[in-house]
Amino acid sequence: xxxxxxxxxxxxxxxLATMWRIRAFEERVGALKRADxxxxxxxxxxxxxxxxxxxxxxxxxxxxxYSGHRAHGHAVAKGAPLGRAMxxxxxxxxxxxxxxxxxxxxVDVAHGFLGATGVVGGNIPLALGSALAARQQGSDxxxxxxxxxxxxxxxxxxxxxxxxxxxxxxxxxxCENNGFAEFTPRSAHTxxxxxxxxxxxxxxxxxxxxxxxxxxxxTAFSGLLARARRGEGPxxxxxLTHRLRGHYEGDPDRYREAVxxxxxxxxxxxxxxxxxxxxxxxxxxxxxxxxxxxxxxxEAVTWARSSPFPSxxxxxxx
Amino acid sequence: xxRELTYATAISTTIAQAMRxxxxxxxxxxxxSAGGPFTTTAGLVEEFGAGRVIDTPISEAAICGVAVGxxxxxxxxxxxxxxxxxxxxxxxxxxxxxxxxxFMSGGQLTVPMVLRTQGGAGQRAAxxxxxxxxxxxxxxxxxxxxxxxxxxxxxxxxxxxxxxxxPVVVVENKxxxxxxxxxxxPVQPVPLGKAAIRRPGRDVTVVALSRMVGEALAAAEDxxxxxxxxxxxxxxxxxxxxxxxxxxSVRRTNRLVVAHEAVLxxxxxxxxxxxxxxxxxxxxxxxxERVGAPFQPIPLSPPLEDAYLPGAAEIRxxxxxxxxxx
Numbered sequence: 001x002x003x004x005x006x007x008x009x010x011x012x013x014x015x016l017a018t019m020w021r022i023r024a025f026e027e028r029v030g031a032l033k034r035a036d037x038x039x040x041x042x043x044x045x046x047x048x049x050x051x052x053x054x055x056x057x058x059x060x061x062x063x064x065x066y067s068g069h070r071a072h073g074h075a076v077a078k079g080a081p082l083g084r085a086m087x088x089x090x091x092x093x094x095x096x097x098x099x100x101x102x103x104x105x106x107v108d109v110a111h112g113f114l115g116a117t118g119v120v121g122g123n124i125p126l127a128l129g130s131a132l133a134a135r136q137q138g139s140d141x142x143x144x145x146x147x148x149x150x151x152x153x154x155x156x157x158x159x160x161x162x163x164x165x166x167x168x169x170x171x172x173x174x175c176e177n178n179g180f181a182e183f184t185p186r187s188a189h190t191x192x193x194x195x196x197x198x199x200x201x202x203x204x205x206x207x208x209x210x211x212x213x214x215x216x217x218x219t220a221f222s223g224l225l226a227r228a229r230r231g232e233g234p235x236x237x238x239x240l241t242h243r244l245r246g247h248y249e250g251d252p253d254r255y256r257e258a259v260x261x262x263x264x265x266x267x268x269x270x271x272x273x274x275x276x277x278x279x280x281x282x283x284x285x286x287x288x289x290x291x292x293x294x295x296x297x298x299e300a301v302t303w304a305r306s307s308p309f310p311s312x313x314x315x316x317x318x
Numbered sequence: 319x320x321r322e323l324t325y326a327t328a329i330s331t332t333i334a335q336a337m338r339x340x341x342x343x344x345x346x347x348x349x350x351s352a353g354g355p356f357t358t359t360a361g362l363v364e365e366f367g368a369g370r371v372i373d374t375p376i377s378e379a380a381i382c383g384v385a386v387g388x389x390x391x392x393x394x395x396x397x398x399x400x401x402x403x404x405x406x407x408x409x410x411x412x413x414x415x416x417x418x419x420x421f422m423s424g425g426q427l428t429v430p431m432v433l434r435t436q437g438g439a440g441q442r443a444a445x446x447x448x449x450x451x452x453x454x455x456x457x458x459x460x461x462x463x464x465x466x467x468x469x470x471x472x473x474x475x476x477x478x479x480x481x482x483x484x485p486v487v488v489v490e491n492k493x494x495x496x497x498x499x500x501x502x503x504p505v506q507p508v509p510l511g512k513a514a515i516r517r518p519g520r521d522v523t524v525v526a527l528s529r530m531v532g533e534a535l536a537a538a539e540d541x542x543x544x545x546x547x548x549x550x551x552x553x554x555x556x557x558x559x560x561x562x563x564x565x566x567s568v569r570r571t572n573r574l575v576v577a578h579e580a581v582l583x584x585x586x587x588x589x590x591x592x593x594x595x596x597x598x599x600x601x602x603x604x605x606x607e608r609v610g611a612p613f614q615p616i617p618l619s620p621p622l623e624d625a626y627l628p629g630a631a632e633i634r635x636x637x638x639x640x641x642x643x644x
Contacts, residue, residue, distance in 0.1 A: 064391060098424030107423035114390055115423065119414050125380040126415060129387020129395075136344070136369070136393060143387070156410075159380035166375070317421050 007215045009282040011057075012273065015214050016283075018053040019270045020293035022073040025082060028297050029072065029089060029103075033249045037305075038089045040102040041118075045073040047212075047244030050269030051176050052077040054217035055144060055237075058225055064114045064130035064143040066123040069104045070176075071116030074146050079111035082296060083303035094307030098314060120181075121151030124160040124173070131164075131171035135231075142170040142228045150181025152195050161236070165202045168233035172224055175236065176211060178243040183255045195238045204234050211239030212269040215276075242267045320500035325466070328473040329358040329434070329490070332505045333396055336480045337366050340394060343480060346372040346381060347398030347434075354398060356436065356495045382408035382433065386416045386485075389431040394480060402437035402451050402489055409454075416485040417460030432479045436490040438529055438579055439627050443492075445615035448623075450580035452489050452527070456556045456589065462486040462510055463556040467531035469499045471554055474508025481507060491529045513560035515567070519547035522637045523567040525590055526550060527578040530609070530628070534577055537633040548637055556586055564590065565597045572603040573640035577633050582610035607636035 026046050032038040045052065048070070056065060056077035067074040075085055080096060088095030089103050096108050104118035114130060117123045127145035134141040151157055152175065164171050175195045179186050192198050196206040205224060209216045217239055224235035244264065246253035265271055277283030323331060330353075336343045344366075345359055351373050353360030363371040374381045378399055385395040399405050405412070412433065419427040439448035455463045464479060464486060466472040472490065479486035516531060517538050526534035531552045538548035549567050553559055568574050574594055576587035591606040609632045617623055638644060 064387075066387075096424065097422060097426065100424045101422040105418075105422040107419075107426050109423070109426040114387075114427065115419070117415065119410055122383075122410060122414060125383025125411065126387030126390065128380070129384040129389070129393075130391040131387075132384060133388045133391035133393045136342075136388075143391075156379050156383070159375070159377035160383070162375060163377065163380050163384065167372075314425070316425055 007218050011218065012215065012277065012282065014057060015053045015218065016270070016273050016277070017289050017293070018057055018077050019049040019214065019273070020289045021082070021296065022049040022052060022076050023270060024290070024293035024297040025076055026072055028301060030249050032301070039091050040104065042103050042249040043070040043247065044245045044249060045070045047268060048176055048178065048241040049073050050214035051174065051211045051217055051239040051241060054214045055174055055221050058218070058222060059112070059144065060141065061110070061112045062139065062141045063112050064127065064141070065112055066114055066127045066143070066145040067116045068120060068123065068147050068151065069116065069118050070148065071106055072103065075106045075108055075113045075116070078108065078113040080106070080108040080113055082300035086300045087304035087307045090304050091309060092304055092307035093310040094304070099310050100313070100317065121147055121154040121156045124151065124156055125163070127171050128160055128164055128169055131169040132167065134170060140229045142172060142225065144172045144174060146174045146176060148181065149175060149177040149179065149186055149195055150189070152198055153189050161199050161202055164234040165204050170228040170231065171234045172221070172228055173234065173236040175238045176241050177238050178241045180243060180247070180256065182247045196236060199236050204236060206236045206238070208238040208240065211241035212267050212272060214269050214273050244268070319503045321503045322498050323469050323501045324496050324498050325469040325472045325490070326357045326495040328469040328501045329476060330360050330362060332473040332476045333359065334362060334365060335505050336477065337362070337370060342392060343394045343396065344370040344372065345396045345398070346374055346385065348374055348376055348400055350398055355400065356492060358434070358495070359398065378404050378407035379411055382411035383415065385431045385433070386411055386419070386429055389429045390419060390427050394430050396432045396434060396480060399433060399435040401447050402435045403446050403449050405435055405451065412461070412485070413458050417458045420484060421460060428483050429485045430483050431485050432476070433485065433487045434490065435487065436492050438491040438493055439616050439623060440493045442618060442620060442623060444618040448616040450578065452556060453580055453584055453586045455487050456586055460485065461557060464488045464510065464554065465528040465556060466490065466554065467528050467552050468494070469497065470501045471508055473501050473505040475510065475554060477505050477507040478510050482510065486510070489528070493529055508554065511555045511558040511560055513551050513553045513563040515563065516550040516552050517548065519549035519571070521547045521571055522573040522575060522640050523549045523551060523564065523571045524575045524577060524633060524637065525553060525564055526633070527553065527556070527586065530577040530579055530633070533630040534633050536630040537637065540630065540634060541637060546637065546641065559590070561593055561597065565594060568594055568598050569601045572601055574602065575607045575609060575633060575636040575640060577609035577628065577636070579628060580610055581613050582608055583613040585610045604640040604642065607639050609633050609636050
């Protein structure tokens with residue numbers, strides 16, 4: 001059952017385009033990783049694009065977004081230019097971070113993407129700091145941090161929820177609960193199934209939604225965002241997603257059952273939104289979201305390949 | 319103009335001066351509105367209010383992360399971690415986030431935060447409230463590490479730390495907090511990365527950190543009566559280290575002692591010794607001597623702690639050793 005009809009079709013079209021941009025980008029990243037053109041530990045969010053799109057497309061450039069190690073989608077949805085993002089993953093000098101960071105350390109300050117981190121849960125308190133700064137500076141900007149369910153068992157998560165609620169910070173905690181922390185199912189790490197239940201004692205709105213249903217994520221986040229902008233404090237949004245790929249590129253993924261083709265059809269947020277669009281009539285089948293996205297990604301790859309490797313660490317970074 | 323201040327009051331005075339000058343400067347930490355256990359933030363909440371002097375729960379990891387994020391978003395946090403022993407809880411945020419953000423982002427992010435903390439033994443505080451852990455911090459590229467040895471530098475180095483574009487860790491010393499000395503009024507920044515020659519001398523160079531500067535001066539006074547002139551250098555900033563001043567001194571004295579309160583094993587003295595022998599091997603007339611604590615946790619029992627703690631006597635022995643008079 002879909003609730004897509006409750007969200008404006010222009011918004012849904014934009015979300016579909018954003019999801020395709022992320023999907024096309026990440027599929028290309030996976031291929032380039034196998035070809036040894038993209039370097040480092042690569043964690044793809046394929047299957048989770050709906051959350052990135054529905055959250056980030058409601059934000060402004062002056063809203064700070066933080067992410068974890070599976071961050072490409074969040075960066076792209078927040079507005080990171082694909083060519084410079086791809087160049088960064090390739091370690092090129094024209095990369096967003098001049099080739100110093102790579103996949104797990106993507107940053108694009110111009111669009112308010114303050115960054116990925118390779119330490120699970122490590123960025124959660126940083127988002128609180130950005131939220132505190134926004135409030136101190138008299139702005140209605142918010143901070144958003146994406147993290148996986150694996151981060152919730154770290155002490156830093158509870159410390160941060162406590163602080164965010166104590167100080168009523170304009171911060172939105174967005175958990176992508178894909179049921180797996182690296183190679184291990186959530187049930188082996190905790191007895192609490194729902195992340196929204198973990199924060200139950202704290203005074204903040206908490207919602208769990210189907211993260212594959214992009215319109216649901218949009219609607220839920222929209223309400224929480226409006227509250228935070230009004231200065232009414234933090235919120236937690238738990239999005240149940242599915243990691244359609246392994247933990248990292250190259251992961252043999254032997255610890256869980258393969259996703260069946262039927263299951264994939266059912267869970268894939270892009271296919272779901274397209275089905276909904278056809279049913280509702282705002283998609284006709286003649287659209288070119290996918291081909292446009294793939295063409296844009298090819299341009300990004302060409303641009304990235306033309307960017308030289310850095311010859312040395314830039315003077316100002318030493 | 320100067321005024322006599324304690325090391326602790328020099329710190330609160332400097333923070334207040336910075337907060338008056340820049341609305342982005344704010345303080346956060348445990349018990350900071352109450353002044354903290356050593357009064358280093360006393361009086362601030364009265365002048366600046368709870369919005370800029372923020373008490374935190376005992377959540378070192380999260381509050382360090384809050385400081386990093388606030389700094390990345392344009393504020394200038396002055397974070398207090400009450401004891402350096404508790405910096406262990408904040409190290410992920412300090413080492414993996416604060417120290418690397420500017421580099422990893424290709425210069426897009428800056429983290430103008432100060433982490434103030436204090437270490438040192440001598441107060442019968444036992445093994446978890448007395449350590450000197452500065453060597454760990456100096457091992458992480460991206461952190462500036464400062465150890466003031468007196469009130470004037472506690473003020474001047476902190477002023478520079480608050481103005482610095484990158485993360486600075488200021489490791490104060492609990493035994494020094496209530497010692498007085500003249501401090502410039504208003505506080506003048508002391509440049510980071512510049513050593514001070516505390517006493518000139520021709521025979522042996524002693525590089526001493528924090529509390530050990532006073533101990534080195536006491537040893538120097540004692541040795542002067544025997545005709546041995548010791549030059550005492552206070553690096554003040556460990557990273558970046560003013561190696562030039564140290565090497566220039568060693569080229570004149572041809573002998574070097576490095577003294578700190580931290581355990582010798584893996585201590586910062588090893589770094590200084592290695593750097594000096596590399597830069598001035600031909601100028602050295604004796605092996606570099608190091609003074610530090612034994613490689614064991616700090617005992618509670620007063621006679622044992624007193625025996626554990628290195629001081630003027632150990633520095634004196636080390637100086638004599640470089641002169642072949644052990």
